[in-house]
Amino acid sequence: VRELENVIQRLVVMTDGDIIEVPDLPCLMRFSALRKTGFTRTLAEVEVEYIINVLESVDGNKTHAADILGIDRKTLRQKLKNMKDPSS
Structure with a gap:
């Protein structure tokens, strides 16, 4: 608060x-996906962009990023792995 x-x-x-x-x-408070492109992107695409933005805002600190995202660090690690290799 x-x-x-x-x-x-x-x-x-x-x-x-x-x-x-x-x-x-501030960057983290904007919903840039909606503002820039309307409803043409999938939720997965928006999630990837948001995760990347959060990671950039905390200089790659995964623990802090996971806290901001409201997810467990292991979940973030899995999402990052899936972003690199979507077939897994």
């Missing part, structure tokens, strides 16, 4: 105008 409060405070200070738009939000 504190982190969200900090983000909102930063947005209020840093945003030009009276309205906070999607581009003003």
